[in-house]
Amino acid sequence: MDWIQGFLVFLSGICALLFLFRKFFFKSKLANKKGCDHNCDCH
Amino acid sequence: MSKSLNIALLGNPNTGKTSLFNSLTGLSQKVGNYPGVTVEKKEGVCKLDRKTKGYFIDLPGTYSINSSSIDESIVVELLLNKNNKEYPDLALVIADVENLKRNLLLFTQVKDLGIPTILVINMADQMKRKGISLDIPILEQTLETKIALVSTRENTGLDELKKLILNYRIISNKPLVQINSIDKKYFENLENAFPGQLLYKLWLIITQDANFGAIQRTLISDISKFQTKSKSEIKRLQQKETIKRYQFINSVLKKGLQIDKASATDFRSKLDRVLIHKFWGYLIFFSILMIIFQSIFSWSEVPMDFIDNCFNYLSSVTSNNLPSGVFTDLLSQGIIPGLGGIVIFIPQIAFLFLFLSILEETGYMSRVVFLMDRGLRRFGLSGKSIIPLISGTACAIPAIMSTRNIESWKERLITILVTPFTTCSARLPVYAILIALVIPDGYFLGFSYKGLMLMFLYLIGFLMALGIAWILTTTLSIHSKSYFVIELPNYKIPLIKNVALTVWEKTKSFVEGAGKIILAISILLWILASYGPGENFNQAENIIQKKYPELAEKEIELKTNSFKLENSYVGVLGRSIEPIITPLGYDWKIGIAIITSFAAREVFVGTLATIYSVQNDDNDTIKNKMASDIRKDGKLLFNLASGTSLMIFYAFAMQCMSTLAVVKKETNSWKWPLGQLFFMTILAYFISFLTYQILS
Structure with missing residues (x-):
């Protein structure tokens, strides 16, 4: 069991x-590449 | 020979558009449908003079022609399609005299389509009662149109309007806002790709799904010479267009609209005179704030204790019923207390948003913005900065984004830089737990010390924002060009459904947003607190037994747990930063909580909950465990001096990674967010140091 x-x-x-890595490093970069806005609900 | 004119009636909902239509046509309208949609429009005929008939088309009420609903797209479709037999010879935009600013957005858009447009200002009978005066010649000159002041209630101004309609050809059809100014290169390409077309029409076709004669929207993306933009870029340009239009409208209203509240006689104006009074206004506002902060503490106590006990019970049930092992420990000591550390604050967050949404729904918040505007000017900020500063009480991120409508860059930058000082809802859990731990029970003039402390923390955040803004204004020598026009909405009784929805949405996003991060951090913290390097961690029990042979088994266990925690990975990391934070009255556990809460401030509480659960796994609540923690010098860890110093630290420190990311995005540079981080941290450290040294 251990x-x-x-x-x-x-x-x-x-x-x-x-x-956490995805949340604070990857996600914003992906979002920037897509050129999305802050209020696009993907942040 | 008689001639006829097609006249489109447009306007925001509830401006009296249909009343005007009925007055002009004598209720002779018929109801028809546009093909393919079910939205109704009305048509009616009015004899304008002996030779001229006006065919009036009453279109659905709309706030703009950036269509987002079927109603709006019906309006756009008619205005864009010259081949439509009902394409208007002229348009009447009906505006409500009390809400001119909002109404003029639609007017500028319609006028920019090259259609002769008359502005009809309705409810003129209310002007005297509301203390409103209009400089019609100035408004006509700046809006390049003719204006009719009418009252559909009293049937006045209609003959004048008919005369203006008959002379519609003298109205300029030049655009009021140069649409190409929002992106010169893009519109230059657009103009080259479709020469001879009105630029604003092309822009509307790109942004909307409207059928327009020979130019189809689908063709635009196929034209090789013209590269259209992505949806989000187009959305951003639309926002820029709206901002440009409001800048223009503000400049027009500044010259042509005067509201003298002192001469108004209606109930709303009488109430306004008190609520935005130079003295009573502030007094009432601060009294309301005081009541809110008192209620947040006193009403939340029972549900908070209940949640705390529930999570405590859940931890012990998990620990007693699941097979013993490391994963069970992770659940009972890491994840459940970590999540409990945030769920416990749901009552306080819900009460805060309950009060804020009631104030907003009643129309009082707009009065607060107006009230604050006067005070802000002394600190070099325009009234437009007050909206980010007030909305920062919920979260700095949307607040910083809302600075986009401040046209002066320097002023916008200063607002971005000072907004994080406003007390956001993420600080509330930190303040709440620390106030409960270190501020004594008791009352001053009927107000509890705890409520007063919370109010003090909100105020110092706001005052610091103003102080720093003043310093920056002086240093950066700003010549402010922004001015502020705010519509004061009518007072109304809040709708329970709207209030409940706001409370639900805000609380849900608070728990969901912070919850995921706290869950992840709790797992990692528990692992780092449960394992450690070297002999001290592995031989903790032997070392403690040798050191304290006289202690009972339970005490040995407690000391061993503390010793293990101190020598765990998280303990080693915490102790390495301890020298920096000791002058502020903190120990390594608080240090760790400060580091992890950089992800989000509310993580502070979850972190301490996890650390204290690992250290002491008996069935006591987290608050009690924190309250009884003793420092090496024998004093309580959370005492008045260290607790206040910690609250001050959180009031001024830039403990939010997401805010930094938004500042970077909005300023398009790392210079400002890094400068902000550095400055705010130093400031927080210095003031916390002074606080601790003075109080201890």
Whole structure:
């Protein structure tokens, strides 16, 4: 059981990291390339 | 031989357009439908003189001809299509004398289509009662038209209007706003691709799905010489067009419209005289603010305690019922307390937006903007800056975006730079938890200390914004060109549905926006707080047992947890910044919360909730755990001095990554957001340092 719990924690950590990375680095760059406005609801 | 004129009646909804139509045509209208749509229009005939008949077409009420609804597109379609047998020889734009600014937007658009346009100002009978006076010759000259003052209620001015209609040929059909000024290169290309066409018509065809004679919208994107723009770029240009039009309208109204509130005699004006009075106006406004802040604290207490206990219960249920292991610990000590740290503030956020939306719905907020405008001028800001500053109480991001309608760049820049000082809703959870921890219970003149402290924090944010604006205005030697015209809407009883919808939407976006970030940060924090480098972390229990052999098992456990946390990854990181924040009265845990809350201010509370859960996993609430935390010198960590210093830090620091991104986007440079970050952080640090040193 321990390894399953460990794996779930590892998975949660990776997901959290990817989410924050995407939120603060990737998303704005993608949005800029599309030339969208702030009120386009994609920010 | 008799002749006939096609006359289109246009206007915003509720301007008395249909009343005018009925007065002119003697209620002889018939109802017809445009092909393919179900929106009705009315047609009627009026004999203008012995030889001339006017065929009046009463079009659906519309605020502009940037069509976003079927009603509006019907209007555009008629105005653009010269081949339509009902294409108007002239247009009458009906405006309500009380809302001229908003009504003139449609007027300028119709006039720029090259159609002779008469401005009909309705409700002229209300002018005296409302203290409104118009300089008609000046308005006619600046708007390049003829103006008829009518009252459909009293049936006055109609003969004069008929005379103007008969002489419509003398009206200039030159555009009022040069549309190419919003993007010279783009419109130059457009003109070259379609020579001989009216530029504004071409622009409308590009922006709208209207059928127009020989030029089809689809053809434009096929023409090799002309490269059209993306939808979002076109939307941005449309916004620029609207701003340009309002700038023009403001300059016209400044010369031709005077509102003397002192001479008005209606109930609304009497109430306005009190609510925007130089003394009583401010007194009433601050009293309302005081009541709001008091209520936020006293009404929220019960639901907040309930939510706190629910999350606490959920943590213990998770911990006791799931198989023991690291993932269960992550759930019970990381995710649930982290999320609880934000959900607990839903009552306070909901009450704040409840009050704000009621004030907005009743029409009082516009009076506040008007009231503040007077004060702002002393600090070098125009009234247009007040809208971002007031809307910044919800969030700085839309507030900064709303500075786009400030035409003076320097003034706009200053507003962008000072808006983050306004207390946004993300600061509220930080203030609320700290006030609850460090401000004693008690009353001053019937107001609780806690409510007074919250009001003080809102005020110092606003005052700092004004102070910095004044310094920047002086330093940057701004010659302000902006002026401010605001329509004061009628007072009305707020609609429960609208208020409930606003509260729901704002609260939902607060929880959703911050919730996802807090969930992610709680997971990472828990991992960083549950694992650590070196022997100190791995041998924590042995080290504590050797150091304190006399302590009981429970105390050993508590000390071990604290020691482990201090030597975990997050502890090591926190302790490395501790020397910088110790002079402000903070320990490494607060330091970590300050770092993580750079993603969003409300993360501060979620971070502390996670850290305290890892440190002490008994069933006490987060607030109690924080309240009983002791520093190495034996004093409470959250005391009056450190708590106030922390609140001051959050009042002035630029703790918001999203705001920085928006400032970068709006100023098109990293120079301003980085300067803002640097300046605000230094300022926050310095004032927090002074606060702590004075109070401790």
